[in-house]
Amino acid sequence: GIAAVKELLPKANEARREPVPASELVVALQCGGSDGWSGVTANPALGYAGDLIVKQGGTIVLGETSEVYGGEHILTRRAVTPEVGQKLVDKIHWWEDYTAMFGASIDNNPSPGNKLGGLTTIYEKSLGAIAKAGTTPMNDVVDYAERITTRGFVHMDTxxxxxxxxxxQVAGGCNVVVFTTGRGSAFGFKPAPSIKIATNSDLYAKQEPDMDINAxxxxxxxxxxAMGxxxxxxxxxxASGKPSKSEAADIGEEEFNPWLIGATL
Incomplete structure (x- = not known):
């Protein structure tokens, strides 16, 4: 692995910053430490921003299939073809079987922190999570870490x-990560810049050195x-080079975490 990386370094050193249009954005949509405000402020506002990116020819990538459970019909209605919608339904059924293999259930996903933040069921959490994806058509559903070749709104199975x-998402081609949080998170993700959005002003005040936006x-x-x-x-x-808060704090080297065999919700 190290030898392969060393072979890539000369090619990487040839890269030079140059102007590119917003259509080159491939934005990973993430939420973590969600609270009762996530589906009211940060997630819908990120969805609005995502719609603007798609209108400019860019791409937004929703993940976390286990956290759209119970709200997948909202996404399938937006599928550009029945086949794309069926791909998401098939992923949901796979997750039901996958969790059952380990004696778990996909419909009991909210964490203790989510519940303390005001979320009571996976359905509430899913409705808020889906809001990050805006309102544009769902153009494709791709496998985990699969190269994203379709523009617009894409769902990745993660x-x-x-x-x-x-x-x-980053392995698939996302070049920016936008992460909403209501309970607080110190998430960063190298090599892609990570932008964190607080769902409420109290959290933003407490974690301002690590929060980029106050929704x-x-x-x-x-x-x-206006927020979007x-x-x-x-x-x-x-994306044009200004460091995000996590980049400025040099956070994100420890977040690289491929999907390992075993129960991972």
């Missing part, structure tokens, strides 16, 4: 565990459209 999910402003009256536009501007700035 576990809900954030480091494993983001590893697959809690929506609870004080900021509109969804702000998120898009931050994505463009950081």
């Amino acid at each position: 576990p809900g565990y954030d480091p494993v999910s983001a590893t697959g 809690g402003k929506m609870l004080d009256g900021l509109s969804l459209e 536009a702000e998120i898009l501007e931050v994505i463009l700035e950081i």
